[in-house]
Amino acid sequence: MALWGYKNQTKMEANNEVFETEYWKVFLMPNQTYLGYCSVSLKRRDCGDLADMTNDEIIDFLKLAKKLESAIKKAFGATMFNWTCLMNLAYQNNPPTPHMHWHFRPRYDHKVTFAGLEFVDQFFGQHYDWPPTERILNDAVREKIIDEIEKLID
Amino acid sequence: MALWGYKNQTKMEANNEVFETEYWKVFLMPNQTYLGYCSVSLKRRDCGDLADMTNDEIIDFLKLAKKLESAIKKAFGATMFNWTCLMNLAYQNNPPTPHMHWHFRPRYDHKVTFAGLEFVDQFFGQHYDWPPTERILNDAVREKIIDEIEKLID
Numbered sequence: 001m002a003l004w005g006y007k008n009q010t011k012m013e014a015n016n017e018v019f020e021t022e023y024w025k026v027f028l029m030p031n032q033t034y035l036g037y038c039s040v041s042l043k044r045r046d047c048g049d050l051a052d053m054t055n056d057e058i059i060d061f062l063k064l065a066k067k068l069e070s071a072i073k074k075a076f077g078a079t080m081f082n083w084t085c086l087m088n089l090a091y092q093n094n095p096p097t098p099h100m101h102w103h104f105r106p107r108y109d110h111k112v113t114f115a116g117l118e119f120v121d122q123f124f125g126q127h128y129d130w131p132p133t134e135r136i137l138n139d140a141v142r143e144k145i146i147d148e149i150e151k152l153i154d
Numbered sequence: 155m156a157l158w159g160y161k162n163q164t165k166m167e168a169n170n171e172v173f174e175t176e177y178w179k180v181f182l183m184p185n186q187t188y189l190g191y192c193s194v195s196l197k198r199r200d201c202g203d204l205a206d207m208t209n210d211e212i213i214d215f216l217k218l219a220k221k222l223e224s225a226i227k228k229a230f231g232a233t234m235f236n237w238t239c240l241m242n243l244a245y246q247n248n249p250p251t252p253h254m255h256w257h258f259r260p261r262y263d264h265k266v267t268f269a270g271l272e273f274v275d276q277f278f279g280q281h282y283d284w285p286p287t288e289r290i291l292n293d294a295v296r297e298k299i300i301d302e303i304e305k306l307i308d
Contacts, residue, residue, distance in 0.1 A: 050237050051219040058216050065205040080252065083204050083239040091234060091263065092279040098234065109245065125246040130284040 015139075018146050019153050023060045026068060026104075028146050033135040034105040034128065035112055035119040036072045036149065040064065041101040048098030050085045061102075068104065071152035076114060078106035082128055115144045169293075172300050173307050177214045180222060180258075182300050187289040188259040188282065189266055189273040190226045190303065194218065195255040202252030204239045215256075222258065225306035230268060232260035236282055269298045 018026040018038060029037040040061070047053060053061070065083070072078045082105040090098040105128050108121040117137070123129055137145075172180040172192060183191040194215070201207060207215070219237070226232045236259040244252040259282050262275040271291070277283055291299075 049223070049234065051216070051223045051235075053216060055213055055216065058212055059209055062205070062207060062209065062212050069203070069205045080203065080241065080245060080250075081205075082242065085237040086281065087234065088236065088261070088278075088280055088282075091261075096234075107242070107245075124242075126242055127240065127284055128242075130281055 016142070016146065018149050021060050021064050023057045024064050026064070028142060028149075029103075030136055031132060031134050032119075032137050032142075032145065033133045034107065034121065035076050035114060036078065036104075036106040036145065038068070038104045039101050040068070040104055042099070045099060047100040048087065048090070048096070049100065053100065067153050068149075070154075071149050072106045074152045075148045076106065076112050076119075077108070077110070079109040079124070080107050081105065082107060114148075115141045117141065170296070170300065172303050175214050175218050177211045178218050180218070182296060182303075183257075184290055185286060185288050186273075186291050186296075186299070187287045188261065188275065189230050189268060190232065190258075190260040190299065192222070192258045193255050194222070194258055196253070199253060201254040202241065202244070202250070203254065207254065221307050222303075224308075225303050226260045228306045229302045230260065230266050230273075231262070231264070233263040233278070234261050235259065236261060268302075269295045271295065 016028040018028055020026065023043055025041050025043060027039050027041065029039055031037060042053070042057060044057070069078075069081055072081070084103045085101070086103065087098040087100070090096050107124055107128075108119065109124050112119045170182040172182055174180065177197055179195050179197060181193050181195065183193055185191060196207070196211060198211070223232075223235055226235070238257045239254070240257065241252040241254075244250050261278055261282070262273065263278050266273045
């Protein structure tokens with residue numbers, strides 16, 4: 001199942017969990033062009049569409065969004081956030097295999113330095129870059145990003 | 155204020171309202187590359203971020219999403235839907251002027267004919283096209299699209 005355009009989902013999830021709530025899990029995305037880019041994935045696997053969420057799931061999502069945005073602002077000084085719910089790649093399978101998740105891209109109106117690396121949001125004030133620029137970091141830096149977010153989640 | 159990258163927002167809103175709920179208004183977007191492409195705009199003007207929605211607003215949004223998706227499936231046979239919450243262009247203003255709204259793009263795994271026009275979702279199973287292909291329809295066809303959705307909203 002090709003979620004998030006990432007071939008080895010299980011491995012991705014195992015190494016990159018940031019935090020969880022009653023209904024959702026947050027994972028750091030492989031591509032960190034946008035520092036703190038995460039996926040927010042519904043634990044319930046039989047929901048493949050935004051409109052199929054329950055009231056409890058979407059209320060829990062809103063609570064999570066507040067916590068995640070607040071943590072990323074404190075951690076990296078993000079200016080604002082892009083949220084998308086797409087599930088397009090899952091429709092390349094027959095039958096389709098959509099699983100409800102969000103893409104969460106922090107956006108920055110200034111250059112940010114973290115773990116000795118510079119992050120520049122080249123298209124701030126515009127749509128996120130598509131096709132995406134890939135910026136894959138080494139495991140040590142990814143762990144630092146996850147730790148930094150984790151410790152700021154209240 | 156340049157919402158949705160559309161210069162004359164008031165005019166756009168006046169001519170293109172599809173329906174409203176307690177907290178939200180739905181407008182047909184000028185670009186109909188994706189047949190039924192709408193914006194879903196929070197009536198409260200002082201909310202500029204997804205995480206700043208109230209519980210009542212997000213519950214009402216979920217109810218609206220169920221209605222809108224159902225109507226678009228019945229009207230045009232949409233296969234699935236892309237939801238995005240971005241607000242990027244509002245950050246080109248100083249100070250920024252974000253206003254909470256969603257972009258709702260129906261996606262189609264087959265060619266659709268409506269009002270004698272053909273609609274082909276060239277990138278079904280992939281991210282929506284960016285930069286976008288512009289497909290601006292004449293007023294008569296736009297009205298037909300709005301009427302068709304309106305009559306199927308329960």
